[in-house]
Amino acid sequence: MKICVDLDKCKSHGQCVIAAPEIFSFAADNQLNWVEHPEETLRKAAEEAADVCPEQAITIEG
Amino acid sequence: MNVMAEGSLPFLNLSDPSFSIRSEAVRQARERNWCARTPYGLAVLRYEEVGKLLRDPRLRQGSYAWPAHNQATGSFAEWWLAMLLNRIGDDHARLRRLANPAFSPKLIGSLKPKFENLAHELIDGFAQRGRCDFMAEFSEPYATRVICILLGLDQSEWRALADISGEMGLALGVTYKQDMARVNAATDRLYDYARRVISERRTRPPGDDFVSLLLQANADKDALSDEELDNMVVLAVFGGIDTTRNQLGLAMSMFIENPGQWTLLAGQPELARQAVEEVMRTRPTTTWVTRETMEDIVFNGLEIKKGTTLHLFAESAGTDPQVFTPGFDISVKRMPHFGFGGGTHHCLGHFIARGDMTEALRILAERIRNPRYDGDVLWLPDSGNTGAVKLPIAFDPEGQGGGQ
Numbered sequence: 001m002k003i004c005v006d007l008d009k010c011k012s013h014g015q016c017v018i019a020a021p022e023i024f025s026f027a028a029d030n031q032l033n034w035v036e037h038p039e040e041t042l043r044k045a046a047e048e049a050a051d052v053c054p055e056q057a058i059t060i061e062g
Numbered sequence: 063m064n065v066m067a068e069g070s071l072p073f074l075n076l077s078d079p080s081f082s083i084r085s086e087a088v089r090q091a092r093e094r095n096w097c098a099r100t101p102y103g104l105a106v107l108r109y110e111e112v113g114k115l116l117r118d119p120r121l122r123q124g125s126y127a128w129p130a131h132n133q134a135t136g137s138f139a140e141w142w143l144a145m146l147l148n149r150i151g152d153d154h155a156r157l158r159r160l161a162n163p164a165f166s167p168k169l170i171g172s173l174k175p176k177f178e179n180l181a182h183e184l185i186d187g188f189a190q191r192g193r194c195d196f197m198a199e200f201s202e203p204y205a206t207r208v209i210c211i212l213l214g215l216d217q218s219e220w221r222a223l224a225d226i227s228g229e230m231g232l233a234l235g236v237t238y239k240q241d242m243a244r245v246n247a248a249t250d251r252l253y254d255y256a257r258r259v260i261s262e263r264r265t266r267p268p269g270d271d272f273v274s275l276l277l278q279a280n281a282d283k284d285a286l287s288d289e290e291l292d293n294m295v296v297l298a299v300f301g302g303i304d305t306t307r308n309q310l311g312l313a314m315s316m317f318i319e320n321p322g323q324w325t326l327l328a329g330q331p332e333l334a335r336q337a338v339e340e341v342m343r344t345r346p347t348t349t350w351v352t353r354e355t356m357e358d359i360v361f362n363g364l365e366i367k368k369g370t371t372l373h374l375f376a377e378s379a380g381t382d383p384q385v386f387t388p389g390f391d392i393s394v395k396r397m398p399h400f401g402f403g404g405g406t407h408h409c410l411g412h413f414i415a416r417g418d419m420t421e422a423l424r425i426l427a428e429r430i431r432n433p434r435y436d437g438d439v440l441w442l443p444d445s446g447n448t449g450a451v452k453l454p455i456a457f458d459p460e461g462q463g464g465g466q
Contacts, residue, residue: 011398012117013408018155019162030119052162054408055398 001043002061003034009057019052020045068364072098074105076373079236082444083349083377092378096362102131103371105350109386109397111362112379115372116351117405120359122150124352124371136246137253138233144289145297147407154406160279160286161294164212164272165410170417176211177421180204185429192459193436196314197307197450200426205306208418209299214271215259226252227303234447249296256295272298298411306415308347308442308449309401310422313338315450316345318433320390327392327427334424337392338416341423342401343380344390347449350375351403376400431458 003023010032016024017032022042024034038046043060050058072091075081077100082088091098092107099105106112115121126148129139142148146157184203188194206220206227215223229248232241259273268274276294279286286294317324327333350373358368366372380386380399387394402409409415436456442448 011113011404013405014117015158015162015406015408018158018406021155026119030117048159048162051166051168054402054404054412056167 001038001040001046003036003038003046004059004061005032005034006057006059007032009055010053011055011057013054015052015054016049016058020049024049068099071095071104074098074100076100076102076105076445077236079443083375083448084444088375088378092382097364100373103354103373104366105373105375107375107378107382108384109379109382110384112374112376112400113404115353115361115374116400116403118353118359118361120355120357121353121372122356123147123407124354127352127354127371132238134233134238134242136242137249138230138242138245141249141253141293141296142233145293146410147297156285157290157294158410160276161272161410164275165412165414167413167417170413173211173414173417174421177208177418178425180207180211181422181425182429185425189429189460190462192462193454193456196453196455197311198452200422201307201310201314201453204418204422205310206303208306208414209302212271212302212414213259213273213295213298214263214269223252223255223299224303224307226255227300227307230300231304231447236443236446252296252299253292256292256299260291260295302411302415304447305347306418308447309342309415310419311450311453312345312347312448313341313419313423314426314433314453314455315439316341316390317427318435318455321432321434323390323392324427324433327423328431330393331424331428333392334420334427335416336395337423338419339396339399340390340392340394343386343396343399344377346376346380346399346401347447348401348403349377349445349448351400351407374400376403429460433457 012030012032014026017026023038023046024032027033046060050060072094074087074091096108096111097104097106106115126143129142146154149157181204184200188199202224203220206224207217210217210220226248229244230252232238233245263273263277268278273295276286276291280291327337353372353374355366355368355370359366385397402412433455436454439450440452441450
């Protein structure tokens with residue numbers, strides 16, 4: 001599984017950080033960090049993060 | 063860093079009942095500065111700054127201060143402080159994670175035919191008459207019955223829910239002090255209703271509605287307590303009805319004032335989704351959202367003390383000439399607006415609201431030709447949460463030559 005974030009669409013709302021804190025976090029400068037290849041056990045959390053993103057900026061490959 | 067003196071900022075009197083978010087005073091203040099002073103903290107007027115401050119981690123959602131600022135007491139104020147919007151940190155994240163699946167964009171596909179049927183049924187009620195009160199006959203029943211669909215409630219009860227929601231909404235208006243007893247009575251009625259629905263829903267197999275979803279979480283009281291469950295159902299009813307009702311009325315008024323755009327939408331129904339965005343950019347029902355500084359901060363060279371309320375002006379940011387070419391045009395792809403707020407507290411129901419308003423506008427434009435004002439429109443103050451109370455319109459009657 002690979003997490004892709006379209007940073008042109010991302011508006012840093014942080015809904016992904018709420019939905020899947022194991023994968024997404026904010027750095028000190030409010031830049032989004034994410035685990036590019038999370039464990040398969042985190043698939044449901046990853047899908048919820050993609051689902052909930054207000055800008056629909058997150059996609060999951062594989 | 064040059065620190066700006068707060069005294070040099072323009073002043074906007076948000077407490078004046080005649081204050082308008084769309085006034086020349088706001089336009090001039092935005093021209094002068096990104097920020098203005100108000101009787102309660104600061105107003106942020108431009109797109110870039112509103113966008114940044116909506117998600118600045120040094121700020122918290124500011125609505126929690128509303129009861130204290132307004133000496134509000136009673137059941138509405140208690141609910142207000144306890145509900146999702148005014149929770150922060152881990153508590154907020156836990157409740158938000160529970161609620162999110164019930165408002166997923168994946169649901170829109172299955173809901174779309176229900177929204178379509180509802181819109182047609184309501185329009186059938188007045189299409190041949192050639193006139194209607196758009197609020198009473200379309201936007202109010204539509205917004206309320208959409209919530210009934212989402213929560214698995216009996217749609218025949220929509221009238222009572224709409225009345226309750228309207229009375230609770232008085233809390234956010236400028237006349238709240240004289241209305242407080244009515245607001246609290248309406249809140250009590252909604253809690254009674256919510257508890258009745260919840261206890262009835264416990265007796266049947268879970269469905270895929272919002273109440274069933276929360277009930278499954280409520281099996282573990284640490285995940286969702288009984289009280290939080292009640293608060294969440296009250297939020298879904300109140301938060302969903304009043305906002306969508308007002309936003310649809312504002313949409314109709316924007317199209318009445320821009321008739322060429324209505325004709326364009328009728329001819330190109332695929333623009334309906336973008337029409338919702340354009341209406342919310344230029345005429346959002348939520349004219350501002352609030353934040354409060356949790357520490358002393360410096361932003362854009364301005365020192366802002368801890369505990370300062372910031373009013374982030376969605377309409378003013380959405381029409382900022384530094385970002386948007388002037389005018390109302392549904393065929394133009396624009397930058398995102400702030401009509402649903404943003405950041406951690408971004409509107410929970412926005413996928414549903416976007417979906418139901420898209421279907422409503424598409425079908426209205428198809429069937430209601432040449433809409434115009436038909437008498438005086440009664441407006442809420444053009445600040446806070448705004449919209450029409452009465453919106454009498456006339457249009458070409460359906461099925462009488464030259465029509466459909």
